[in-house]
Amino acid sequence: MSTVTDMTETEEAPAVHAAGALPRLAARTRNLRKVYGRxxxxxxxxxxxxVGAVLGMLGPNGxxxxxxxxxxLGLVLPTAGTVELLGHKMPDGASWALPEVxxxxxxxxxxxxxxxxxxxxRVAAAEPRLASKDIPRAVGQAIERVGLSGAANRRYRGYSLGMKQRLGLASALLLPRRFVVLDEPTNGLDPAGTREVRAVIADLHAAGTTVLVSxxxxxxxxATCTHVAVLHKGAVVAQGGLTELLEAGDAKLMVSTPDVTVAVNALRDNRIPAREVPNGVxxxxxxxxxxxxVATLVGAGVAVHEVRRQRTGLEELFTRLTESAEKGNGLSDVDTFEEPS
Known part of the structure; x- marks a missing residue:
């Protein structure tokens, strides 16, 4: 973010953590609420x-x-609740937090x-942490990074939606950041552009940057996130590590074996629900x-070639979460999943 107010030497950042302590969370909201009229x-x-996560904020439009x-980011004041960004309360701490975003x-x-x-x-000239002599180099690197070198000297009004999106991404990557926020970054991009954005996010994650992707x-x-927060009608219905959330649903196992019929019968004889599927059980x-x-199958003489846990797909998880919230039936165990500290 480039709009930053000047700070005097006597001003101190309104931090919410003890001096020298690094926050475990790059951003946090509590009881956040925003009402427009009714x-x-x-x-x-x-x-x-x-900190260091790639969190996907997932939800339908609206x-x-x-x-x-x-x-x-302090662009809109909440009706109620609190916001912390990089260890500072927002919006009071915007002058300290936003140069890192x-x-x-x-x-x-x-x-x-x-x-x-x-x-x-012009955007780079407003960056408080970017020296004037470094601006041309930073702009050139950002343009190349998002694959816009061939159109960099064309007028913006002639850009396609995907090219505009690339330029916006370049403006967010003019210099190293601790936190990068991307709202629908692949909007308007073709498959090649989408792959490039994925690569940019992977590079940011590898460098230790925290990324929030809406x-x-x-x-x-x-494909890109380590953590997920699912929103539905203005409320968070689930959040946590992506792998943990996907594996917190109904547990299933896929067994590859040439002895499918024997395997199914052996498992059912031991009251283990099983059914035949292509190439296995x-x-x-x-x-x-x-x-x-595995012990049951081996004991029955079944040749077990491969065993792998089958996790819930994100589409299935998302559908289940939003349908549960829509019906007002309360949330299941996976919906209230919390990462261990």
Whole structure:
């Protein structure tokens, strides 16, 4: 974020952690609520973004993702609740937190009659941590990083939606950040552009940068994120590590064997639910464990070629969560999953 107020030497950042202590969370909200007239856009959201994570904020359009992000960055004042960003209360700590944040929110906005490069030069000139002599180099590197070198000198008004999105991403990556926020970063991109954005996110994660990605595309979240927060009608219905969430559903095991009929009969004889599927046996682990399944099959003389745990897909998990919230039937164990500290 480039809009920052000057600080005097006597001013101190309104930190929420003890001096020298590093926050475990890069961002946190508690009881966050935003109301526009009679419309509740965000309803008591408790969001945790672990340091170094790539968190996918997942939800359909209108679920409150962008409004939550805008409050997180101090762009919109909450109706109620608190926000902490990089260890500082927001919006009071914006002058200290935002220079460490790169953000692309609700699509980029640039001067239409300037080229992409000229627009980025203007953005870079407002960066408090970027020296004037370093601006051309930083702009060139950001343009190359998002694959926009061939169109950098074209006027912005002639850009396609995907090119505009790339330029917005470049503006968020002008210099190293501790926290990067990307709101629908693959919007308007072709498959090649989508792969490039995935690569950028992977590079940021490898460098230790915390990334918050807002999306309604399940495949993109599953391909790029380490953590997930699912929003539905302004509320968080699940959050936690992606792997843990996907494995917290109904446990299943896939057994590859040429002795399918013998395997199914042996498991059923031991009251273990199993059914035949192509190339193997599908086993329900609700009342047993994987070692017990393998022991039962080996004891029955079944040739076991491969055993792998079959986890819930993100699409299945998302559908179950949102349907549960829609019906108002309360949340299941997976919905209330919390990462161990």
């Amino acid at each position: 419309t509740v856009a965000v309803d008591h959201v408790d969001l945790d973004v672990p 679920s409150g993702k962008t409004t939550t992000i805008r409050m997180l 790169g953000a692309l929110v609700e699509g980029p906005g640039f001067h239409p009659f300037l080229s992409g490069r000229e627009n980025l030069l 999306s309604h595309l399940l495949a993109e979240v599953e 599908h086993v329900d682990l609700a009342a047993t464990t994987a070692p017990e399944v």
